[in-house]
Amino acid sequence: MTIPNFDAINVGDEIPSLTTEPVSRLTLALYATGSGDHHPLHLDQDYVRSKGMKDVFAHGMLGMAYLGRLLTQWVPQEAIRTFGVRFTAITWIGESMVCTGKVVEKLEQNGEKCVRLELTCANEQGEAKHKADAVVALA
Amino acid sequence: MLIDKKHIGMKVPPHAVTPTAWQLKWFAKATGETNPLYFDEAAARKAGLPGVLVPPTFFFCMDMDKDEPFDYIATMGCDFGKMLHGEQIFTYHKPVYSGDTLDFDGQVTDIYDKKNGALQFIVKDVKVSRQGEAVCDLRTVIVIRA
Numbered sequence: 001m002t003i004p005n006f007d008a009i010n011v012g013d014e015i016p017s018l019t020t021e022p023v024s025r026l027t028l029a030l031y032a033t034g035s036g037d038h039h040p041l042h043l044d045q046d047y048v049r050s051k052g053m054k055d056v057f058a059h060g061m062l063g064m065a066y067l068g069r070l071l072t073q074w075v076p077q078e079a080i081r082t083f084g085v086r087f088t089a090i091t092w093i094g095e096s097m098v099c100t101g102k103v104v105e106k107l108e109q110n111g112e113k114c115v116r117l118e119l120t121c122a123n124e125q126g127e128a129k130h131k132a133d134a135v136v137a138l139a
Numbered sequence: 140m141l142i143d144k145k146h147i148g149m150k151v152p153p154h155a156v157t158p159t160a161w162q163l164k165w166f167a168k169a170t171g172e173t174n175p176l177y178f179d180e181a182a183a184r185k186a187g188l189p190g191v192l193v194p195p196t197f198f199f200c201m202d203m204d205k206d207e208p209f210d211y212i213a214t215m216g217c218d219f220g221k222m223l224h225g226e227q228i229f230t231y232h233k234p235v236y237s238g239d240t241l242d243f244d245g246q247v248t249d250i251y252d253k254k255n256g257a258l259q260f261i262v263k264d265v266k267v268s269r270q271g272e273a274v275c276d277l278r279t280v281i282v283i284r285a
Contacts, residue, residue, distance in 0.1 A: 020171055027169060034166030035200040060224050061199055065170040068195040072174065077234060083195055084228035084278075 001076050006113035006138040011103050015117065018070045018099040019124075023058050023091060031062050058091035063121045063130045070099040070119060075136055081114060085132035095123040101134075112137040142215045142250050142259055142283070151211050151245035151263065156201040160191050160237040166200070180237070190236035198229060198275050202243055202265055211247055212261065217283050225260065226280035233274040235267075242268050245277075259283040 021027070025043075032038045037059055040047035048056050064085045071080055091097065098121070105116040119132040160180045167178035175182035176192050183191045202208070212222060235241065245265035252259040260280055267275040 030165060030169035034162060034169040035197075036162075036204055037200070061196055061227070062170065064199075064227060065166075065194065065196045069170060069172060071195065077192060077195060078231075080195060080231055082228065082230045084226065086226050087224055 003075055003079050003137075003139040006106070006115070009103055009106070009115055009138060011106060013103045015070070015074045015101045015103075017101075018066065018073060020066055020097040020099075022094050022096045023062070025056065025093060027062070028056060028058060028093075031059055031065075035059065035061065037061070055093055057093070058095075060087040060091075060130070063087075063091055063097060064132070066097050066099050067101075067119050067121050067130065067132050070101055071117075071134055071136065074101075075138075079137050081109065081112075081135040081137055083132065083134045085119075085130050087130055089127060089129045091123070091129050097129070098122050098124060104133075107135075109135065109137075114138065140216075141252060141256050142217065142261070144250050146211075146215050146247055147250050149211060149214065149247040151247070151265070152205075153242060153244045154205045155240055155242050156204050157240045158193050158197065158201060158235070158237050163191050163193065163197070163237055166194065166197060170194070183236070188236055190238040193235040193237070193239075195229060195231070196227075198235075198267060198277055199227060199279070201241060201267075202245070202277055202279070211245075211263065212281060212283075215250075215261070217259075217261075221284040223282040223284065224279070225282040226278070228278040230276040231274075232276075233269070233272065235269065235274050239269050241274065244268070257285045259285075 101117045101119040121130040122128045164178045248264045249262035265277040
């Protein structure tokens with residue numbers, strides 16, 4: 001994987017998108033194992049019903065991990081300088097996540113040529129679940 | 140009830156984590172990762188890496204990898220049932236691999252509220268280092284609903 005050239009990237013450019021498989025109960029069980037987060041809200045339907053919710057739902061950090069994959073399929077991970085997310089809505093079982101990103105600023109930071117990206121993780125109906133931004137150093 | 144701002148500056152007990160290739164393999168499987176550098180030790184070594192790559196958001200998992208990850212919230216007298224993860228921000232300095240021993244050193248750096256206290260925000264900043272060298276900073280913003 002090569003790092004894109006700063007001069008070849010323009011504000012408004014979109015990076016290649018990423019669409020995930022629908023989030024399943026198995027996905028959440030695997031994420032619990034991989035992340036160490038075994039909170040019953042994500043695993044135990046009896047528990048969530050006792051709390052008045054309809055079903056288990058995805059870990060917020062699963063969506064951020066998908067956005068991380070969106071970045072690392074575009075640039076090697078060592079090019080990422082900052083990566084931040086705001087969790088705005090719940091992701092339910094059966095929803096596929098559509099991760100997209102676009103360049104909103106070209107900047108120089110600590111002597112490096114960087115771009116700032118706005119990233120979104122949404123369902124297939126376009127409802128945004130997480131809004132994120134990242135600064136990535138380019139060649 | 141508003142959280143006492145005297146808690147700004149509270150240190151979180153430090154802890155150390157050594158990510159394993161085994162756990163990173165499950166994290167990769169859960170997140171649909173297809174790049175073998177994140178889950179195949181042999182492929183990572185062939186690429187000249189000392190272990191599999193720790194992915195960008197896994198630092199949060201390691202920060203939580205302790206007996207009572209929210210003890211600082213409990214100390215403030217907040218109800219865990221009203222707690223939400225509002226924001227998560229990472230700043231990266233160096234790549235990290237399975238087998239690295241990482242030190243997590245955190246502190247509560249801000250407490251503020253919005254909507255007349257209906258939403259309160261607790262900001263925790265954590266510095267992650269490997270043998271004294273900074274590798275990553277985390278900022279976790281927890282929201283407490285009234």
